[in-house]
Amino acid sequence: MQPMRPHRSRMHSCLTKDRYLVDFVLESGSGQVGSSTPTPTNVLSPAGSLHSHADSIPIPERVSPGSSYTPPLPQYGFPNQQVHTGSSAVSVAPSVGTPERLPQRPWPLRDPEEARLLQHFVEKVAPFFDCTDRQQHFAIHIPYRARRCETLFNAILAMSARHLNRTTGFDPFVSDHYYQACLAKLIPALNDHGVTMDDDLLSATVILRLLEEFDVPLAGSDIRGHSFGTKAFIRSPSMMTTTPSLRQAVYWSGLRQEIYNALSLHQAPDIELRSLDLDSHLNSLGPDAGDCAWANQAITHCAHVLVFCFGEGPRSAAVYADLKAHNQQWSETRPDSFDPYFVGEDVAVGTQFPDIRYGCPWHAIGNQYIDLAQILLSVHDPTLPTVGPLRTRLIQEADRLTGDLGSHPQGDLETMVVGCMAIHLWGDRFTDPHEQDHLIQVLIQTDALHGWPTHALQRQLREKWGMR
Numbered sequence: 103m104q105p106m107r108p109h110r111s112r113m114h115s116c117l118t119k120d121r122y123l124v125d126f127v128l129e130s131g132s133g134q135v136g137s138s139t140p141t142p143t144n145v146l147s148p149a150g151s152l153h154s155h156a157d158s159i160p161i162p163e164r165v166s167p168g169s170s171y172t173p174p175l176p177q178y179g180f181p182n183q184q185v186h187t188g189s190s191a192v193s194v195a196p197s198v199g200t201p202e203r204l205p206q207r208p209w210p211l212r213d214p215e216e217a218r219l220l221q222h223f224v225e226k227v228a229p230f231f232d233c234t235d236r237q238q239h240f241a242i243h244i245p246y247r248a249r250r251c252e253t254l255f256n257a258i259l260a261m262s263a264r265h266l267n268r269t270t271g272f273d274p275f276v277s278d279h280y281y282q283a284c285l286a287k288l289i290p291a292l293n294d295h296g297v298t299m300d301d302d303l304l305s306a307t308v309i310l311r312l313l314e315e316f317d318v319p320l321a322g323s324d325i326r327g328h329s330f331g332t333k334a335f336i337r338s339p340s341m342m343t344t345t346p347s348l349r350q351a352v353y354w355s356g357l358r359q360e361i362y363n364a365l366s367l368h369q370a371p372d373i374e375l376r377s378l379d380l381d382s383h384l385n386s387l388g389p390d391a392g393d394c395a396w397a398n399q400a401i402t403h404c405a406h407v408l409v410f411c412f413g414e415g416p417r418s419a420a421v422y423a424d425l426k427a428h429n430q431q432w433s434e435t436r437p438d439s440f441d442p443y444f445v446g447e448d449v450a451v452g453t454q455f456p457d458i459r460y461g462c463p464w465h466a467i468g469n470q471y472i473d474l475a476q477i478l479l480s481v482h483d484p485t486l487p488t489v490g491p492l493r494t495r496l497i498q499e500a501d502r503l504t505g506d507l508g509s510h511p512q513g514d515l516e517t518m519v520v521g522c523m524a525i526h527l528w529g530d531r532f533t534d535p536h537e538q539d540h541l542i543q544v545l546i547q548t549d550a551l552h553g554w555p556t557h558a559l560q561r562q563l564r565e566k567w568g569m570r
Contacts, residue, residue, distance in 0.1 A: 206249050215276070216259060220245060223262040226515075230312065231355045233463040233516040234397040239351040244305055253291070256284035257306035261313045268316055268553025277313070284310065301348055308355050315359070316553060354398055358516075361405055365474075365523045370413040371405055396436050397468035400475075403428055407475040411482040419485050429475055440465045455540060463514055470520040477528065515552040522548055526559055530566045538567050 211217045228241035237243075248255040260280035266272035284306060291303055357373070364371035407425055410417060444459040460466040525541050532538050542563065545556040564570070 207252070207255070209249055219259045219262040219266070219276075222266060223258050227261055227265050227312075229463065230515045231308070231351065233467050233514065234354055234394045234401070235351045236392070236394050236464075237347055237351070239348050240305075240355075243348060247302055247305070251302040251306075253284055253287040254302040254306045254309075256280045256287075257309040257313075260284055261309050264313050264316055265553050268549075268555075269551070281310070281313065301352075304349070304352050308352050308359070311356075311359055315362070316555065318555065354401065357405065358401060361401065361408065362519065362523065364408050364412065365527060368412060368527070370409045370411075373405065373409075393437060393439055393462065393468075394464050396432075396440065397464035397471075400432060400468040400471040403432065404471040404475040404478075407478050411478050417482065417484045422479070422484055425475070426479055429472060429479065432472055436468065440468055455537070463517065466514075466517045467520070470517060474520065474524060477524065481528075515548075515554065518544070518548045518552060519554055522554065522556060522559070525563075529559075529563055532567075538563070538569065542569070 211220065224241050224245060228238070228244070231240035232238045244254070245258065248258055257280075260277050260283075263272060263277035263280060264274075267274045267277055288303065288306060288310075291300070360371045360373050403425075407429075409415075410421060410425060439461065442458045442460050442465075444457070446457045460469070521544060525545065529541050532541060542560060545560050545563075548554045549556045
């Protein structure tokens with residue numbers, strides 16, 4: 103396999119995580135929604151948690167704002183919603199249906215264990231959510247909000263303790279304790295339609311879903327039953343009423359979780375997609391668009407490709423051509439900041455996989471999702487015969503991109519997880535023993551450094567390759 107050209111390479115290492123603020127004002131609409139579906143309440147552990155029967159998440163036609171550019175917020179099919187952008191500070195209005203807040207918990211914290219868990223969340227877990235968010239909502243704003251929301255506070259500590267358990271052998275019962283305490287408040291709230299329009303509970307559900315993903319092996323496991331009503335929250339019109347930047351941060355985290363589940367199962371994501379309008383997509387990313395907007399656009403594009411490849415609808419040549427054009431246009435017109443600052447051969451393991459490094463996590467993420475989409479489009483091209491030299495060439499290109507996606511074992515959690523997705527989908531195609539060993543080492547490092555469960559996938563690949 104040949105190394106990728108620097109301007110098209112896609113991996114993971116990041117230098118810095120800048121923090122910039124975006125100012126805009128959002129006014130609420132008067133959209134109506136129907137009653138929500140009742141949610142089961144007999145949940146005992148992460149392995150047997152709530153199954154969401156909520157409607158699917160729609161993917162917006164336009165991306166969320168980056169640094170200096172604020173395109174329209176995602177549209178969710180509710181009428182009379184208006185978005186206003188400007189130079190004023192974020193307008194925070196009272197949430198409709200917000201539950202009564204507890205008095206602020208004692209602050210600073212007095213319990214050393216709570217302090218350790220909160221710090222660990224900020225330093226090690228929050229970057230997973232903030233990988234396309236310059237404002238770092240999960241690292242900065244979510245812990246602050248947790249001072250007045252016990253449910254959110256317990257979700258944070260449960261996730262942090264689970265991550266520590268997976269990476270350091272930290273007592274697993276600590277995570278279970280906070281998990282149960284969170285569920286005791288969250289489950290009744292999920293049955294209250296008014297309360298479910300609440301920013302803090304929305305954030306808690308996304309955090310708990312990540313916790314449960316840590317308890318599910320990567321290879322072919324369905325995590326859609328562990329969504330805790332995330333879809334219902336994201337579809338709520340309250341997404342458009344207060345703290346819009348926070349809600350968008352949660353939206354994109356939830357969308358990436360849906361894509362991860364779809365890739366692990368080789369199924370279409372459980373989301374609603376509007377018809378692809380290539381011109382609309384490209385026009386939303388003008389010269390002033392921020393890098394995070396470009397990264398989120400790549401994520402949206404990947405979701406469209408997944409629906410095309412694994413959905414039940416016909417795979418027409420016209421839709422395929424539009425998706426290919428969008429993929430190419432993104433790669434050709436995205437800002438130069440998405441170029442890697444270093445590309446080198448990984449000679450230590452004797453492979454031709456390049457060591458590729460980016461300045462910010464959203465640069466790596468944007469490139470990765472575009473590459474994932476490109477691989478899927480190469481493998482699922484409806485215009486080519488199932489065999490022949492052209493098909494072989496496209497499959498070889500997909501193999502090359504897969505190797506690059508899994509080429510750097512020192513990345514952030516989200517970028518390494520995306521690399522593991524590619525290895526899960528196409529890793530069994532590699533025949534070179536050095537490259538096979540390298541991909542196994544990526545899986546081992548992802549598990550060891552970040553606690554992400556890859557043992558089942560390692561076992562599957564070893565059996566496929568005949569490795570001991």
